[in-house]
Amino acid sequence: MRINALRDAVGEWDAGYVGDDIELTSKYLEILNRLEFLGKHEWCNYLPAESADFEIGFLDRLASWIGNVDSADDQKLLLEYAQRLCFFSHQDFISLYRSAYEGPITRWVITQAGLRFSDPQFSSKLEREMKRHTWYCPITDSMDINEFYHANHISGVEHRPSFSTLAMLDPINKDSDSPLLNKLLAFLKKPDRGQRRERPLKRLVLLEDFVGSGTQMKSAIKWAAERLDLQILVVPLIICGPGMTVLHELTKQYPTVLSSSPVVQIGPDNLLGENGQLENTWEHRHEMEDLAKRLEISHSVKEPLGYKETGCSVVTYSNAPNNSLSLIHRKVLKNKWLPLFPRASRA
Template sequence: MTRLFDEWQQFQERERECSDLMGKLDLYAARLFGDYEPLITPLEEIPRDFFERLDRWLRNFKGDTDRWNAFKLVDDIFFVGRHELNELYRLAFDHIACDWLVAQKNLHLDDPKFEEKLETARNRTWFCPITDSLRINAFRHINHISSPDYFPDWRSLALFGDIKKINNYIENRIDHLVLIEDFIGTGTQVEPAIKFVKDHLKIPTLVVPLIICPTGDLMLRKVATQESRIHYRPVLQLPPACVIAETPAQNEPDNVVRNRNTVESYRAITADADPYGFESGYGSLVVMHTNCPNNTIRPIHSQKRGWLPLFPRSTRRKAK
């Protein structure tokens, strides 16, 4: 069977656009998509080869127009590869957390002991993940963080943690807390952890998402405004073109309108109640090499009703 995108390259009205996108995808498949971890161990009926998977994914859609629009959506996916994620780890530490510590400690570059004081401040800072999605060991190794001894995720601590033991551990050992998360959509999953810190800890805390959607950004800015001990500095905030809302907004980019139509085509085929992702009516175009976030629009990762995904998601629980 001839692959759909091979056929499109023979159509005069699509030849150039299709060939240009295929040139990009050849590069992405070779340099990025092969590192997608949920497919390192083969899954039944889901090929590891990206182009074989792409052709099968496009054939989920009914009709040539929907398939062509889905093909163009692939160019809009914000894929975070292994090297990009490592760079986000470095930026979060060097350019966000350390700058914050300099301000917290009122350090000055002309101080002969500046480096010594900053190193002391770093050693008395607890760098922890908000959820187990953030790979704290990788963050530590890249940034040469060796202390303290434990780096728990605070979503779990908010549910199972003993407040007295946590504060006893912090006392005389920790001056600052830095909470890191790889991706935040609306902020629903991280909100309990932030509330736990706000209610029970007295030390200054910095929340650092590596990547965050506009809705999550608004939520965390509000928290930081209301609580002086909570500070918020993201590494990367997604632009509007990387987020698809069910309800149209004014002056949307053309690709957002087109991609919403693709989500709605998926909904019509699968009867998925939440086609925009975990947060009903709002999803992103983010795919990370470690996994596909549950806030990502479901046409990309769903396996509902026999749907063949482009980037299948490794999940804790079955989708609704």
């Protein structure tokens, strides 16, 4: 389907409405106009779609995506579902970086360092603790840690490793006296290269851009909690309900060293499937779940509601998480399904 065909279909759907509610006579046109606005001003900068394999224009992808299904009812459903997607732009992430740093991280450092607001040197001490003695690292490589440092004007710590990689290279069940761990512990004591005076790192902040089921972050956080003698704060910028459950379990398992403070939580009211069955009140949620499951049969999609059946509807400017519904991002079997936000997969 092309965009002109979609516009014609939208006109027919609105013209076919029979009833007294005047607002419903232009329901689908208003949705399309809203999506067109978002496509031009917010959703246009989606990195994976800039590949030559896909149509860069959002409206073109929207029309092709809706054209994947044949029945008018399914097409209407996809159009309505598209406006429920939660898209985080690059500018949104800059705001999330600053919100994390100026909010939960700052409060945690104040508590950890025992700072008092009545101290005349409070501001200078806080800045020193935040920028000289606190280490900010990503949980996985999907978190752009360099942008976090730049957005918050942090400098002085040269290395910012992915802790999922550290956990892979130095498994917990091995001898704790490993070369990797020894070098890491030495770095924590003196992270400033070329400085005569030692400025040890006293605490660790682990950041992640998006957490869905919590599977990826679990081993990295456990590794840090068991291998390092540091207080740790875990800060997911965006986290779904299942991931929040895993994070709570981890903080209970390591209560003396581990704290957590997500910035944005995607609750059950915004999830499909079992994770949202009690609180998601969208009138078409069951129809959407049914459509996803029908596509599972026809297109061999093993997890139609996303990885671990998370059921979220999130897209970020850099990628579509695999915890979101497969029909949003998955390209299957020789273009038989054209995605709205094609995902750049690791596999």
